[in-house]
Amino acid sequence: MRWWWSSHGRAHAIAFRATIKHMPKLTIDGREVEVAVGATILDAAHKLGIEIPILCFRQNYRPQASCMVCVVRVNGSDTLVPSCATKAEDGMEVESETEQVKTARRTALELLLGDHLGDCVGPCQAICPAHMDIPTMIRLIAEGRMEEAVATVKQHIPIPAVLGRICPELCEKGCRRGDLDSPIAIRLLKRHVGDYDIAADKPYVPECRPLTGKKVAIIGAGPAGLSAAYYLLQAGHACTVFDDREQPGGMLRYGVPEQALPRKVLDAEIHSIVRLGLELRPGKRVGRDIDIEDLSREFDAVLVASGEMSEETSGGLGLLMAAKGLQADRSTQMTATPGIFVAGSALSPSRHAVRAVSSGRAAACAIAQYLAGEPISGTDRPYTVRMGRLNEQEMATFSAGTPAYDRLVPAAGEAIGFSDEQARAEAQRCLHCECPGLHDCKLRKWAMLYQASPTRYRGQRRTFQRETTHPGLIYEPGKCIACGLCIQIAENARERLGLTFVGRGFDVVVSVPFGEPLAAGLEKVARECAEACPTAALALRAASAGEDTDEIEPVQAEQSGTVEGPTGDGSGLNR
């Protein structure tokens, strides 16, 4: 037994004395609880409603005591113990919320994250200033579900047809497919979604909450102000937009040439916002025609979104300038005056309308929280682990199953955009870097809650691998945290081959014995394993459609390669 006795020597004596048969009574964070004999500290915490993060534990299975994010401190010991595997004992004093415990949990998460190979959200979405859910949009386009695509896009971008024409395509710079041949034409696809909605018989109207009775004044009818209005109206707050020009649109109308942005497109998308009940007050300049203090009195909140500021314009509003824009909290976007918020170029000058749209939406969230009397959390970029650049071999694995043809060019010309068929074909090129576990990954959930840094303990990147032999599952070893749940499930189900740990220590991997394919390893309990997997190392196929997406059929195999020519006639993409 060597030296290993030491740390538990004391606990040993306690454990021996505590072979008492009555129900153990213990305290967690000072709160007393009584549990059944044999119950764990985790059970006791649940009984008290104290939440303890868990990854490797699953009810009715043998505790793994592997992830160590559920640690707690018992009786002031130097050594923390996993609550999932430690039996509750009479008289125990458990600490679950101290700084030491939290730091230990965070560090355990950070160690797992630093060795976790994958992207939570697609790089395109991470890089998009509006953090639009590009992967879902593309997936829906590929499946021809355009109404849903519109709804998806409009969660972040109220004016996709506009931005689809003038956006700087930052997302495409992040697109991983760019390393293979060319990035997905995300901007054109977004535009396609926007145009689809404009042309639709029944354009998309978001569901608006019942009116709250609260009123918000928005100064400036540019992309930031309109974006804020769109989301505030959905939240049930009445909005009035003041603008010194006659027409709404701000720089979109008065700074972008018609050639780049046809006014009928702009008008149509502005209309889609106005029809939610937006009141427009054109020809009114706040600071000249109206006093901001009056607005403050009349409205419950004021948003300044009147474009780039100067000392003079800010002075007119009675607001202070910082280095570049108005002085406001960077996270909440609120000025020193409670209830007055700033968005768009007024906060931080930018030439990109997409930033203004994003800023307007963020302000809307902050204002909604302010009006509800909640603390303003500020909108963060979506939490994500990043996989980084793949080498050639990894890319071959990563892109397997997606069509090989290069980026499509609109057959009818850039001015017309993609046809429906082309849009679908282009969308099918997407490699879908986003994680299928994005919304139910426990690692991500707790990492966000504990504010764990994905890069603090980043080590050498693992090699990307993906096992696709199983009809129902996809296995990405790089996302595995070696908790062993799937091994146990397969063992309990008496799978013929099952799964096993191969190797040990840092290099341990979960694998089917004898290098057999996953399909042979999991013949019975594939679904259970995927559901139990705390990350998406084992994930069910067909995350979006629920239909058999065994392989995405390559569109027009004979057409692989670039479809040339701005004036092409569709180039046989007639599906």
Added chain:
Amino acid sequence: MSTESVNSETAQSTQQRRYEPPVGDASATEPQELDLAFVDQIVAEVGSGPDAVIPLLQALQKHYRYLPQAALQRVCEITEISPAAIVGVATFYAKLRHSPVGRHIISICHGTACHVKGATHVSEALRRHLGLDEETDTTDDRLFTLERVDCLGCCTLAPVVQIDGVTYGHLTPDGVARMLQDFLELQRRGVVDQRPVRDEAPIDGLAEIRIGVGSCCIAGGSMDVLGELQKALRAIGAPAVVKPVGCVGMCHQTPLVEVLVPGEPPAVYAKVQPADAEAIVRRHFEPRGFVRKLKSAVSQTVDRILTDEAWEPVNRYALDVRDAPVCAFLGPQQHLATELYGTADPLNLDDYLAHDGFEALRKCLTELAANQVIESMTRSGLRGRGGAGFPTGRKWELVRQAPGDTKYVICNGDEGDPGAFMDRMLLESYPFRVLEGLAIAAHAVGAREAVLYIRAEYALAVRRVREAIRICEAQSLLGDNIFGSDFSLRLGITEGAGAFVCGEETGLIASLEGRRGSPRLRPPYPANSGLWGRPTCVNNVETLALVPWIIRNGPEAFAGLGSQQSKGTKVFSLTGKVKRGGLIEVPMGITIREIVNEIGGGVAEGRSFKAVQIGGPSGGCIPAHLADTPVDYEALTGAGAIMGSGGLVVMDDSDCMLDVARYFLEFTQRESCGKCTPCRVGTRRMLDIIAGLCAGQGKAGDLEKLEELAIMVKSTSLCGLGQTAPNPVLTTLRYFREEYQAHLDGKCPAGKCKDLITYRITDDCIGCTRCAQHCPAEAIALTPYQQHEIDPEKCIRCDTCRQVCPSDAVVVE
């Protein structure tokens, strides 16, 4: 959010994890048709239950020299062992191989002593010489396979390489070519085969020539010497016998020969070579005359210990036990666990019985009740010698009182610390004593079955213990109704398969049950739920070896030795930069300074004592200014180290503390079972940071980050391995922080970290050209009679030039 760590790319060169199991592609690794009949045969012999998996794998590997996938699949077909179980187990243990190996296996020892004496240089030189890159271990012609071993237990011969059974010590990078040549020459002459240990009964009244047959002595060539001595005695018909004896402890002098002629003072010869045998015999059994030729001053021996040519014929010296250095080495020692050191034939039962062997067991079985035995242990103050020092009496009491009829005792002989070989020596030299202690433990706790779990590398220990069990059972000292009592005991031996973590008792038990040796959370403790869920008493080898002495001499005698809280003696393997290394048994409470200076003779001339690493990978570095710390569980823990299993590595000013910390971290992270996050990933990230510092890629904040992570790994790891793995880092950070700071600034004060040093030739150069001739990288132009120069671009910092320079003109900066 923090900055991204980028040092990992350069820090580690381990292979990338891939999820395909290494047992992988059968067609690629199994060229010939495999005869699977052996599988059926061995299953019939070993068994087909789930617990047979490790012995089966060991037998298969012995037969096929690796584990062919087809053989494993066949095992699954005909046994209860599942594919998941066999693959999981087969890939857990380091000694199990999954691809064919070359004809000869070169095992490069990376134990602590070898490491500080340049094992890495030797390993790199071997790779260069054999044309193997980092990824390849077997030569194209399949003649040699390189294998790293964590410790061959010949620390005093460091650095050591073993090729098949042949051990080469005191190697230099420059010497590897000669070593291989020598080995192949031996091969050609057909003299390389395992020489069995021979045992001969002593004959009363006859003169005795004792020769050490511990692993160190055997590694030093004692079996050849033994043969030659017998030949020489026969040739002249001398009235004497050659007696193989256990370890003498003076491993720095191996092979040791002691000649005992009735009526004459004993004479001891050190570093005896086969060619010397005849002369030694003639000195004592023929008229004198050759004596002068042999005699030499003892002081000379000390200077010659660390030659780089020990495996070539070296001069031999007569040692007299009354001479000062020997007295200093032996003086402060007290031999309890090693009682009869150097005089007892390990496998001679009569010899053991003649020295009160099994008297303690007889007394326990016929005179004492179990609770009285336990009472004696408690009164003696004996604490577990595995390192943590749990009171033995209390542990026995817990097991005795645990409910259940079936109980087990386990002797933990999975000594895995690099740089420690006490348990190996005890098992090899005193197998009867360990068995007696084990039997007493079984009697005390109420067990009828005992298992000895012995580390895979300790082949000789396994052989001796197995033989000792056979002898004892034949004499009814073990087995049924021992000493006519109703106490019966079945003993079994299980060999480890190469996993340090199996030294942890729950890992050990998992391994015995045929599973991956991953520890589990305690409680429940093995005392309540151990092997097969039964109450189990796990004791370390040394603990058990002390038990008979305590029973025979009384607990008070034992408690009379040592310090307030740490009683009795402790065996250490004293290695590293000390003049006299070896196995020592000292009373608790002795200071580190006494051990280093008096027993060890201090560090080499011109060097200064810097620190001792005590407790191996779980221990820490105690700096010279704390050398008055006594050897005592609490005192060592207070200093940040631990008693550990007894490795004591002395370091001088040429040793880099980061290099030492990195060395131990490399070990623990490699030996991590991989179950819990802090140990599996945390130790690797700590290693990344230290490796980055050693490579001159440290970043601001690294030290703080390292310390934070170390504290977290220590407090949240599941078992003792992870909980103690940060100790080498934490102690070096505590005592040698300025050295870490220096690395952060791009300097290695000890001149050890390759990326931070340059080699230069000073004007002391005499132009002898030796450096240029020996440089493997052609970084030195050959300029006779002129000062040589090193091209820093070409220099690979292999240290060869410095070692071969006769005028100490090569300096590291």
